[in-house]
Amino acid sequence: MLPLASQRSPKPEDLPSELSGLRLTKQRREVLAVILQERDHPTANDVYLRSQNRMPSISLATVYNCLEALVSHGIVRQVNFEREPSRYCPNLADHCHFQDQNTGKIHDVFFKEGVKLEDFLDLPQGTEISHLEISLKGNIGH
Amino acid sequence: MLPLASQRSPKPEDLPSELSGLRLTKQRREVLAVILQERDHPTANDVYLRSQNRMPSISLATVYNCLEALVSHGIVRQVNFEREPSRYCPNLADHCHFQDQNTGKIHDVFFKEGVKLEDFLDLPQGTEISHLEISLKGNIGH
DNA sequence: AAATAGAATTAGAATTATTCTAAAATATCT
DNA sequence: AGATATTTTAGAATAATTCTAATTCTATTT
Known part of the structure; x- marks a missing residue:
């Protein structure tokens, strides 16, 4: 399947x-x-x-x-x-969410190819992340 | 002050x-x-x-x-x-939060020097982010 | 196929964080 | 001071979610 x-x-x-x-x-x-x-x-x-x-x-x-x-x-x-x-959300791929403040609609946002958490976050060393949630709000266009 | x-x-x-x-x-x-x-x-x-x-x-x-x-x-x-x-949280610096699942305590986590959103996220172009929240859960040590 | 046991569904009550309401208190302005 | 606006307060209301206990369903065993 x-x-x-x-x-x-x-x-x-x-x-x-x-x-x-x-x-x-x-x-x-x-x-x-x-x-x-x-x-x-x-x-x-x-x-x-x-x-x-x-x-x-x-x-x-x-x-x-x-x-x-x-x-x-x-x-x-x-x-x-x-x-x-x-x-x-049925999308299991690693991704996060953006809410358009004009429409209220939520869009999936993906990570840039190959990016790892440690690349952009200063995690206390030895941390093992079991759950990550990134939520964005804003506007599209201008 | x-x-x-x-x-x-x-x-x-x-x-x-x-x-x-x-x-x-x-x-x-x-x-x-x-x-x-x-x-x-x-x-x-x-x-x-x-x-x-x-x-x-x-x-x-x-x-x-x-x-x-x-x-x-x-x-x-x-x-x-x-x-x-x-x-x-009184810390207004750009940062996110990590909850240690053993203690329940929440720790501030900072971004690596100079990192921008667009560096790690594939945002639909023209997006203007007004609000960002990153929440992590996991364990420290091993 | 009937009997049994375990799991899932259901309606409705309970919970809980938060918001609302309207009155009382406090602060600000003239 | 008196008038007006803002804030605080207690308690009621709300809303999303969870719980409870009874019922129904499913799978398994006889």
Whole structure:
């Protein structure tokens, strides 16, 4: 199977029944399909609303449960901007996020080829980074 | 006067009565003094508890108001780690934050001399960044 | 296929950080 | 001082998220 991040918008039924050791139940598959469908970094509530199209009986608690399962199994990334509600991103490649202050839209931003953390940060030596989040805000054009 | 970030722990009464166009009321001065005193990135609630030592009548709402005033006037920085409560930091120098997962403590991390955003990020051209937050988690030693 | 056991889903309550509201207090201006 | 604006305050409200406990589903075993 193609890596998830490269598939366009698989329907829930096209997704496998297990992924990275996580059983993909109907709901988890639906939630994942929603996240893969529109890569606009939806919030949990956005995912809830969109899931209801195909699965009107899904509950918000389940959406939260599914998101947590997908995130903890490394299938989806949780993205935070200050105190705003968390957003979810299926792009697992090393990248960070830019929020256009005019539109509110969030864009993936990638690292320059071959750049390492130690190249631009003065980390206390011996530090092992397990989690990194870079969030940018600003304007495009001028 | 010395830049705030370089003063060790001014008592509230040592702080000026106005700063960056913000009137420093008794409470704002107290809140600011608390943040300058222990640079351990306290949460609003930490600030509230510490302020009560010298000012037992201060309210939590006031602490939030003061923090908001200090942050919006660029006197203090608000620091976020995922969904944890915001923390506050008097170091205005361009820097980011590392949370030691063993101790929970947060350390300031600085950029390598002369590094610019565009050196390590592939920003869509024409982007003007108004806000940048980098949060790291991991372990020190091995 | 029925019985069982474990896991997932659900509705709704609970939690928690933060914001809001409206009144009281304080400061500033004339 | 009196008028006006700003700040503080207590407590209520909000909103995202987590928890609880009951139910339903799934997979496995008989």
